[in-house]
Amino acid sequence: xxxxxxxxxxxxxxxxxxxxxxxxxxxxxxxxxxxxxxxxxxxxxxxxxxxxxxxxxxxxxxxxxxxxxxxxxxxxxxxxxxxxxxxxxxxxxxxxxxxxxxxxxxxxxxxxxxxxxxxxxxxxxxxxxxxxxxxxxxxxxxxxxxxxxxxxxxxxxxxxxxxxxxxx
Numbered sequence: 242x243x244x245x246x247x248x249x250x251x252x253x254x255x256x257x258x259x260x261x262x263x264x265x266x267x268x269x270x271x272x273x274x275x276x277x278x279x280x281x282x283x284x285x286x287x288x289x290x291x292x293x294x295x296x297x298x299x300x301x302x303x304x305x306x307x308x309x310x311x312x313x314x315x316x317x318x319x320x321x322x323x324x325x326x327x328x329x330x331x332x333x334x335x336x337x338x339x340x341x342x343x344x345x346x347x348x349x350x351x352x353x354x355x356x357x358x359x360x361x362x363x364x365x366x367x368x369x370x371x372x373x374x375x376x377x378x379x380x381x382x383x384x385x386x387x388x389x390x391x392x393x394x395x396x397x398x399x400x401x402x403x404x405x406x407x408x409x
Contacts, residue, residue, distance in 0.1 A: 244397055246281045246317050248296040255296065257317050259397065266312040271393035272368075273309020280346045280357055281317060282401035288350035300325040300349040304332040304342065334358060340366045346405075357405040363395055 244259045262274050285294050299318045303310065306328055311321060320326035332345045337358075344359035368388040371381055396404055 244278050244282065246278060246285070247293045248285070248299075248317060249293040250296050254293050262313050262316050265316045266309055270307055270309030270312075270389060272389045272396065273305070273307035273311075274313050275309075275393040275396035276305070276307075276344065276359075277310045277313030277317075279396055279399075279401045279404045280348070281313075283357055283405045283407065284346070284348045284355045285350075287355050287407065288348060288353050294350050297323060297325075298350055302327045302329050302332060302347040304328070304330060304334075304345045306343065340364050340369050354409070356408050358408050359405055360403065363399070363404055364392060368392060 246257045248255055248257070259274060259278055262278065263271065266274055285299075288294055288299070296318045299320060301314050301318065301320050311326065311328075314326050315321040318325070332347065333342045334345055335342050341359055341361065341364065344364060346357045348355055348357070365388065368385070371377065371385045371388065374381065377385065
């Protein structure tokens with residue numbers, strides 16, 4: 242996994258690979274990590290086109306509730322610790338259906354804001370249904386693990402601008 246997100250802290254450039262974030266997050270939600278990496282890859286060049294964005298000035302709001310997403314934004318931007326990360330159900334796009342409704346991200350940096358929404362084809366209905374099921378059997382847990390990995394692989398294989406649209 243060679244995807245890299247570049248930010249700065251007090252002018253010092255910091256590179257985060259997917260592997261770096263996975264070490265912080267752990268193995269549980271690789272799809273969430275991949276989603277957040279793609280969001281950052283897509284949004285940061287728009288928010289800060291001339292230099293890496295200062296990580297502690299990036300604000301994130303999302304309808305996504307997953308720990309892989311949260312941990313990626315924390316690792317890269319420190320937004321959770323600093324109170325700049327918000328999960329907001331009001332951002333959901335219910336008109337896009339259960340499979341896509343929560344894959345909405347709003348990032349703000351130095352007065353610029355971008356809203357990103359996932360394109361169709363990266364998240365499966367089977368994944369959403371199984372992931373939201375309250376009590377899963379061992380077989381269902383095993384299947385969900387496979388679906389998480391497949392989604393992460395699908396996301397990481399695609400350029401960020403083919404995964405997330407900017408819809409401002």
